[in-house]
Amino acid sequence: MADIQRYESPCKSGLTQEQVRSRVEQGLTNAYNTHTTKTYRQIFKDNFLTFFNILNAVFTVLIVMTGYIKELVFLLVVGGNLIIGLVQELTTKKTLDKLSVLVTAKVTVVRDCKESTINVTELVLDDIMLLKTGNQISADSILLEGTLEVNESLITGESDVIIKSPGDFLYSGSFVVSGNAYARVEHVGLDNYANKISADAKVTKKRHSELRSALNKILKVISIIIIPIGILLFLKQWLAVGLPIADNTVKTVGALIGMIPEGLILLTSISLAASAVILATKHTLVQDLYCIETLARVDVLCLDKTGTITEGRMQVEDIVPLRKADIPNLLANMAGALPDDNATMNAIREKFGKRFDYAVKHIIPFSSARKYSGVAFEDRGTYLLGAYEFIFPEPFEGVDPDQYAQDGYRVLVLAHSDYFAEDNAVPQGMHPLAFIMIADRIRTDAAETLAFFEQQKVDIKIISGDSPVTVSAIARRAGVKNPDAVDATTLDTPEKIDEAAKKYSVFGRVTPNQKKELIAALKRQDHTVAMTGDGVNDVLALKESDCSIAMASGSDAAKNISNLVLLDSNFATMPSIVNEGRKVINNIQRVATLFITKTVYAVLIALMTLILVDSSYPFTPLQLTLISFVNIGFPAFFLALEPNYAPIEKHFLISILEKSLPGGLCVVISILVVDLLGGVFQYSPDSVSTMCMMLAVAAGLWVVVKVSQPFTTARKIILGSSIGVFVLCLIFLRGFFDISPLSLPQTVVIAVNVILMPFIMKGIEHIVTKGAFSVLMKKQQKKIMDRLEKKERETGKRKDV
Numbered sequence: 001m002a003d004i005q006r007y008e009s010p011c012k013s014g015l016t017q018e019q020v021r022s023r024v025e026q027g028l029t030n031a032y033n034t035h036t037t038k039t040y041r042q043i044f045k046d047n048f049l050t051f052f053n054i055l056n057a058v059f060t061v062l063i064v065m066t067g068y069i070k071e072l073v074f075l076l077v078v079g080g081n082l083i084i085g086l087v088q089e090l091t092t093k094k095t096l097d098k099l100s101v102l103v104t105a106k107v108t109v110v111r112d113c114k115e116s117t118i119n120v121t122e123l124v125l126d127d128i129m130l131l132k133t134g135n136q137i138s139a140d141s142i143l144l145e146g147t148l149e150v151n152e153s154l155i156t157g158e159s160d161v162i163i164k165s166p167g168d169f170l171y172s173g174s175f176v177v178s179g180n181a182y183a184r185v186e187h188v189g190l191d192n193y194a195n196k197i198s199a200d201a202k203v204t205k206k207r208h209s210e211l212r213s214a215l216n217k218i219l220k221v222i223s224i225i226i227i228p229i230g231i232l233l234f235l236k237q238w239l240a241v242g243l244p245i246a247d248n249t250v251k252t253v254g255a256l257i258g259m260i261p262e263g264l265i266l267l268t269s270i271s272l273a274a275s276a277v278i279l280a281t282k283h284t285l286v287q288d289l290y291c292i293e294t295l296a297r298v299d300v301l302c303l304d305k306t307g308t309i310t311e312g313r314m315q316v317e318d319i320v321p322l323r324k325a326d327i328p329n330l331l332a333n334m335a336g337a338l339p340d341d342n343a344t345m346n347a348i349r350e351k352f353g354k355r356f357d358y359a360v361k362h363i364i365p366f367s368s369a370r371k372y373s374g375v376a377f378e379d380r381g382t383y384l385l386g387a388y389e390f391i392f393p394e395p396f397e398g399v400d401p402d403q404y405a406q407d408g409y410r411v412l413v414l415a416h417s418d419y420f421a422e423d424n425a426v427p428q429g430m431h432p433l434a435f436i437m438i439a440d441r442i443r444t445d446a447a448e449t450l451a452f453f454e455q456q457k458v459d460i461k462i463i464s465g466d467s468p469v470t471v472s473a474i475a476r477r478a479g480v481k482n483p484d485a486v487d488a489t490t491l492d493t494p495e496k497i498d499e500a501a502k503k504y505s506v507f508g509r510v511t512p513n514q515k516k517e518l519i520a521a522l523k524r525q526d527h528t529v530a531m532t533g534d535g536v537n538d539v540l541a542l543k544e545s546d547c548s549i550a551m552a553s554g555s556d557a558a559k560n561i562s563n564l565v566l567l568d569s570n571f572a573t574m575p576s577i578v579n580e581g582r583k584v585i586n587n588i589q590r591v592a593t594l595f596i597t598k599t600v601y602a603v604l605i606a607l608m609t610l611i612l613v614d615s616s617y618p619f620t621p622l623q624l625t626l627i628s629f630v631n632i633g634f635p636a637f638f639l640a641l642e643p644n645y646a647p648i649e650k651h652f653l654i655s656i657l658e659k660s661l662p663g664g665l666c667v668v669i670s671i672l673v674v675d676l677l678g679g680v681f682q683y684s685p686d687s688v689s690t691m692c693m694m695l696a697v698a699a700g701l702w703v704v705v706k707v708s709q710p711f712t713t714a715r716k717i718i719l720g721s722s723i724g725v726f727v728l729c730l731i732f733l734r735g736f737f738d739i740s741p742l743s744l745p746q747t748v749v750i751a752v753n754v755i756l757m758p759f760i761m762k763g764i765e766h767i768v769t770k771g772a773f774s775v776l777m778k779k780q781q782k783k784i785m786d787r788l789e790k791k792e793r794e795t796g797k798r799k800d801v
Contacts, residue, residue: 004026004028004125006125006126007019007126008126008184009126009128009184011110011128011144011145011182012110012113013110013112013113013128014109014110014111014112014113014114014127014128015111015112015124015126015127015128016111016112017111017112019126020111020124020127023124023125023126024124028124028125028188028189029121029122029123029124029188029189030120030121030122030123030124030138030139030185030188030189030192031121031122031189040090040093043086043089043090043093044086047082047086047089048082051219051223052219052223052260052262053078053082055226055256055260056074056075056078056257059074059253059256059257059621060072060075062249062253063249063250063253063621065249066245066246066247066249066250067246068246068250070622070736071250071253071254071620071621071622072621073621073622073625074257074621074622074624074625076625078262089269089273091273091277106118106119106120107119107120107123107129107135107138108129108130108131108132108135109123109127109128109129109130110128110129110130110182111127111128115130120138120139123138123139123185123188124185124188125185125186125187125188126184126185127139127184127185128144128182128183128184128185129141129182129183129184129185130180130181130182131148131170131176131179131180131181131182131183132176132179132180133176133177133178133179133180133341134175134176134341135175135176136173136174136175136176137150137170137171137172137173137174137175137176137183138172139172139185139186139187139188139192140169140170140171140172140185140186140187140191140192140193141169141170141172141183141184141185141186141187142167142168142169142170142183142184142186143164143165143166143167143168143169143170143181143182143183144166144181144182144183144184145166145181145182146166146179146180146181146182147163147164147165147166147179147181148163148164148170148176148177148178148179148180148181149161149162149163149164149176149177149178149179149367150162150163150164150170150174150175150176150177151174151175151176151177152171152174161177163367163369164181169186170183171193172187172192172193172195173193173535177342178340178341178342178366195560209290209293209294210293210297210651210652210653211268211290211293211585211588211652212290212293213653214652214653214656215264215265215268217653218261218264218596218599218653219265222259222260222261222599222603225259225603226256226259226260229255229256229259229603229606229607229610230252230255230256232610233251233252233255233606233609233610233617234248234249234252236609236610237251237252237609237616237617240614241614241615241616243616247616248616250620250621251616251617251619251620252617253621254617254619254620254621254623254624255602255605255606255609255617255619257621257624258598258599258602258605258606258619258624259599259602259603259606260599261595261596261598261599263595263628263632263633263636264591264592264595264596267588267591267595267636267640268588269289271584271587271588271640272289272290272292272293272584273289275289275292275580275581275583275584276289276292278580279292279564279577279580282573282576282577282580283566283567283568283570283573284564284565284566284567284573284577285552285564285565285567286563286564287562287563287564287565288563291547291548291563291564292580292581292584292585293581293584293585294528294530294546294547294563294581295530295547295549295563295564295577295578295581296578296581296582296584296585296648297528297546297585297648298458298528298529298530298546298547298578299457299458299459299527299528300458300459300460300461300522300527300528300529300530301453301458301459301460301461301529301530301531301532301574302461302462302463302515302518302519302522302529302530302531302532302541302545303460303461303462303463303532303571304462304463304464304532304533304534304538305440305462305464305466305471305474305475308443308446308532308571309442309443309446309450309462309474309475309478309571310440310441310442310443310446310474311440311441311442311443312440313343313346313347313440313441314343314344314346314347314410314438314439314440314441315347315350315351315438315439315440315441316347316348316350316351316352316436316437316438317409317437317438317439318409318437319434319435319436319437320404320434320435320437321433321434322399322432322433322434322435323431323432323433323434325416325433325434327414327433327434328352329355329357330383330414330433331348331351331352331385331414331436332352332353332354332355333355333356333357333358333375333377334348334373334374334375334383334385335348335349335352335353335354335355336354336355336356337356337358337360337363337375337377338363338365338366338373338375339363339365340365340366340373342366344366344385344410344412344438345366345373347438348385348436358377358378358380359377359378359379360375360376360377360378361376361377361378361420362375362376362382362420362421363375363376364376364384364421364424366386367424370386370390370424371386371387371390372384372385372386372387372390372391372426373385373386374386374421374424376420376421381416381417381418381419381420381427382416382417382419382420382421382427382430383414383415383416383433384413384414384415384416384417384421384426384430385412385413385414385415385436386412386413387412387413388401388411388412388413388432388435391413391415391426391430392413392415392430392432396431396432399432401413401435404435404437405469406469407469407473408439408469408470408471408472408473408474408476408477409437409438409439409473410437410438410439410470411435411436411437411438412435412436412438413432413434413435413436414432414433414434414435414436415430415431415432415433416430416431416433417429417430417431439473439474439477440474442474442477442478443478443571443572445572446478446479446571446572447478447479448572449571449572449574449575450478450479450480451479452575453574453575454481456578456647457647458578459505459527460480460505461501461504461505461506461507461518461522462474462475462480462505462506462507463507463510463515463518463541464507464508464510465508465509465510465511465537466508466509467508467509468485468486468487468506468507468508468509469485469508470508471485471506471507471508472484472485472506472508475505475506480505480506481505482504482505482506483505483506484504484505484506485504485506485507485508486500486503486504486506486507486508487508487509488500488507488508488509488510488511488514489509491514494517494521497514497517497518497521498521498524498525500518501518501521501522501525502525512537512538512539512540512541513540515531515537515538515540515541516540516541516543516544518541519531519541519544519545520544523544523546528546528547529545529546529547530545530546530547530548530549531544531545531547531548531549532549532550532551532571533548533549533550533551533554533558533562534550534551534553534554534558534569535554535558538554538558539558539561542558542561542562543561547563547564548561548562548563548564549562549563549564549565549566549574550562550564550565550566551565551566551569552565552566552567552568552569553569554569564577579645582644582645582646582647582648583642583643583644583645585648586644586645586646586648587639587640587641587642587644588640589648589652589655589656590639590640590644590707591632591635591636591639591640591707592656592660593656593659593660593663593703593706593707594631594632594635594636594700594703594704594707595632595636596656596657596660596664597631597660597663597664597667597699597700597703598627598628598631598632598664598696598700599660599664600660600661600663600664600665601663601664601665601667601668601671601696601699602624604664604665604668605617605618605619605667605668605671608668608671608672612672613672613675614679615675615678615685615688616685618671618675618688618689618692618693619689619692619693619696620689620738622736622737622738623689623693623737623738623739625737626693626697626726626729626737627693627696627697627700629725630697630700630701630722630725630726630729631696631697631700631701631703631704631722632700634718634721634722634725635704635708635718635719635722638714638718639707639708639715639718642714657768658765658768658769659703659706659707660703661764661768662760662761662762662764662765662768663699663700663702663703663706663761665764666699666702666757666760666761666764667695667696667699667700669760670692670695670696670699670753670757671692671695671696673749673753674688674691674692674695674749674753675688677749681745683746684740686738686740687740687742687743687746689738689740690738690739690740690742691742691746691749691750693739694750695750695753695754697726698750698753698754698757699757699761701719701722701723702757702758702761703761704718704719704722705719705758706761
């Protein structure tokens with residue numbers, strides 16, 4: 001920065017277009033890449049260059065070399081998966097990119113002696129910004145002309161208004177409470193204070209996802225075993241069974257195709273991407289697809305009161321007259337005379353309106369230093385409205401505002417003097433007329449939203465920098481069941497924070513670092529924690545949480561590092577977001593059982609072919625394609641669309657293995673029986689293959705029955721349609737799918753096996769869920785998840801994921 005030429009343009013002139021062009025060429029703009037979505041190149045690369053796509057390409061070459069071209073039907077599934085995945089990701093990117101634009105703020109600049117409004121990303125170094133009441137300061141800058149009252153709470157966490165004069169530094173992310181001024185941009189892009197914090201936070205943005213970890217573990221195991229099994233199986237069928245090279249290749253490829261649950265990965269990606277688009281219609285920007293799952297698993301939700309429980313506006317709750325006077329009329333005339341545009345005066349105007357009955361002699365505008373405003377009316381004296389202790393440095397006898405402040409109200413005093421104010425000071429002879437009780441406006445839907453989370457057994461923690469008394473009162477009005485608050489200034493040790501995290505639901509006087517420590521304490525207590533925030537002071541806590549949610553009205557730093565951004569800053573959309581997440585994860589978990597069942601028996605049958613039996617692998621690629629469509633593709637597509645808002649089961653991997661093993665082992669047992677009978681009664685290889693295929697389909701349909709419980713009309717139709725499709729293929733496409741005719745005894749064997757399957761599955765399920773296997777799986781799951789979570793944290797430290 002030291003070598004860069006700086007421009008000190010006059011406030012009314014600003015930079016010239018030539019200077020702006022030079023800045024853009026030097027890269028000195030306020031553009032800051034938040035990496036909300038993948039690039040098009042990344043999308044195509046991630047969809048095409050996968051381990052299993054490369055394997056499928058190898059399989060294709062091998063089958064083409066054998067001449068069994070019809071066995072390439074499996075490529076329809078692979079190609080369909082690829083096209084659907086690409087279209088879905090591209091559609092999602094387009095949707096999310098549009099939403100990202102909505103989050104982008106505007107700023108007024110002076111260039112070539114003209115004022116114009118541009119995106120904050122188009123600001124350049126040394127631009128002259130025109131700042132007005134309500135503006136968010138878009139870049140670190142130096143105030144040149146004018147005076148501002150600035151709220152830096154998004155940066156510091158402190159809600160006090162700070163007066164800024166020419167020469168003072170303005171932090172990006174802070175808000176102009178009142179005043180108009182010109183300021184010169186001092187830092188742009190990543191050099192901005194808020195963006196530095198955001199960039200540091202994004203380094204560890206990736207959170208643990210049980211779903212992602214489970215899928216990665218499944219794929220890792222399959223990728224390790226698939227090639228060695230393929231080589232050994234080919235050698236076994238060539239050397240021991242004597243299968244011709246062409247037939248051997250087809251059988252081996254069939255075995256390996258059966259092991260790959262690539263449809264599950266596709267379904268997961270599509271389901272999460274589709275949910276992101278659905279949430280976009282609910283004004284929610286999803287910046288990390290897997291956060292949909294994490295939010296669905298959340299059991300503790302930490303909230304700041306402003307923007308979530310409250311609207312960020314004030315309202316007049318009550319008036320306590322202290323002397324006889326027409327208080328509403330006086331307040332309405334003050335509201336008409338004063339130019340103040342702050343939360344207090346807006347609440348007064350909303351309650352009493354504006355009147356102009358009295359001639360105005362002098363106006364005292366509100367000042368954060370004075371803590372009051374006032375009007376001197378002709379022949380009526382001076383009326384002041386503000387903080388009691390600033391208007392009455394010496395307490396007025398018999399008047400005590402503290403009793404009302406204990407109820408959580410912001411107490412203002414309306415006072416009068418027959419004398420006129422000089423130099424905006426408090427005139428002599430001042431006496432109180434009334435106390436005005438003002439409070440944060442509770443969102444109309446806050447109670448309903450909080451009730452939803454209570455019903456879903458999600459604990460609410462309200463964390464605020466305001467006084468415990470105020471926060472407790474707001475929590476009570478909003479319907480929080482345990483509104484007793486703790487003063488965080490007393491939580492000076494980790495042990496006290498841990499204890500308070502268990503005991504209290506409301507926290508006041510919380511510092512930014514304490515927010516982070518509270519969330520860390522809740523996570524240590526085995527909770528899944530979500531955090532909502534809007535300021536730079538919330539960044540540490542947002543980063544620490546399992547799922548972070550930012551308000552679009554908040555700072556760029558908070559939005560950049562958060563998993564979700566509520567574009568309308570409306571906390572009431574949270575229940576629908578949670579429900580969408582639960583629907584997706586519950587349905588993925590349900591249909592994952594169908595995919596993993598096939599993977600289980602495909603692997604076990606391949607191992608069984610290698611070790612236990614003398615025959616070749618029983619399925620061809622065509623038969624596996626039919627099995628996959630009838631047992632998985634068709635029912636999974638529809639089951640994945642059903643609404644399912646039940647709480648998420650923990651231990652995704654254990655859950656799907658417990659549900660998949662019975663069906664997979666049942667297929668293995670049935671095929672072992674067929675293989676033994678085939679040896680005794682000399683069944684032909686084609687008959688054995690057909691019987692094995694039909695038993696695999698039957699077992700898969702029993703699994704569909706299992707995951708469809710409780711049965712609804714729609715699920716009955718899905719099951720009936722799957723059976724119907726299979727019967728039609730048996731009748732009209734026997735030759736295409738290598739289905740041989742069966743004798744009556746062979747048909748009886750199949751029928752008996754099909755009848756016994758649910759009982760066999762029940763017995764295996766009992767062993768899996770109740771026996772030593774279950775204990776072993778839970779221990780192994782914990783080790784796996786701990787190791788993956790540690791690896792993800794270490795990876796996150798090295799690069800922005």
